[in-house]
Amino acid sequence: MDTERHPSPRQTLAILSRGDAAACRDTTAQNSRFVRVFEALAALGIDAHPVIYDESFADAVRDQLLAADGVLVWVDPIHQGKTRAELDPLLRDVAAQGPWVSAHPDVILKMGVKEVLYRTRHLGWGADTHRYDSAAAFRAEFPSRLRAHGPRVLKQNRGNGGQGVWKVEALPHTNETVRVLHAQRGSRPEDIRFDELVARCEPYFGWGGCIIDQAFQPRLPDGMIRCYMSGARVAGFGHQVIKALIPPPPEGPDAPEAQPGPRIMHGPDAPPFQALRRSMEDEWTPQMMETLGIDELSLPVIWDxxxxxxxxxAAGADTYVLCEINASSCFAIPEEAPAAIARTVTHRLLRSQEARSG
Known part of the structure; x- marks a missing residue:
């Protein structure tokens, strides 16, 4: 007999993603990119349906979300020039009226922005990290730090896909010019005046409020490990050889050698990542929650x-440096993750139902 408690059949879940009017008209659970998530939710008795968001029909989206008991959100901070500047207030309003929202915009502003690298720099995942709150502070403080400590990586506070992430290197015999490489695919190193770098970065203060400055990690060519989390538990891993912030070969940024490798997905029990899993579950996630003031029920249903x-x-074992947390739109995901998402959603809906009825 199945003794697991399930939400009432009357409860519904909206899965929100960005799209245009055609996507709004044509998207179904079966043709959605989140089809495996829909299937996992259905297997636990949760009635989920897709909702497509665009600013041009935001009022209709609001009505759909208010009719649901919960909302899962997959919307990037920046997509084709559009931001979440209008979506986030909408989601706050929806959450205030009753539906449970994951990830809540206020939680994203704590953990899903680059500032988390500065606020948690004291944890075991931390590195040499600084924050600039204005263009004037950046202009005054960054050059001496670059000279003293070697290559740095600048990151705008809110962004995705390498947008607003720059590797910066000092050049010999000059303080006026620096070498920069943007993390977006297709970029080449440029030697530019420091004033030009300040001008490129200045808009980031308006959108995200600050710029984060980390030491460049020399082992970048060894790849990036993406640790997928559902709530406070690991849901899987992905390992990828990345090319961002690595100068392209002489053939140019479009050459095959300049392209990132595939992300190889692994389940949560994959042997190579068990030390990282223990650190994430037993140390770093609880410490992050305490530092940022986030309770476990507020952690996103899926984040990485x-x-x-x-x-x-000292023993020759690998250490790990956090370079980003994604809490706005974590996808693609390992094949084990949809079931983990469904379990977490079941628990959150039950708790939300109990809170409303209590």
């Missing part, structure tokens, strides 16, 4: 922490 390899420790 991206790690680069740090220097080996």
């Amino acid at each position: 922490a991206d790690f680069l390899y740090g220097p080996p420790d």
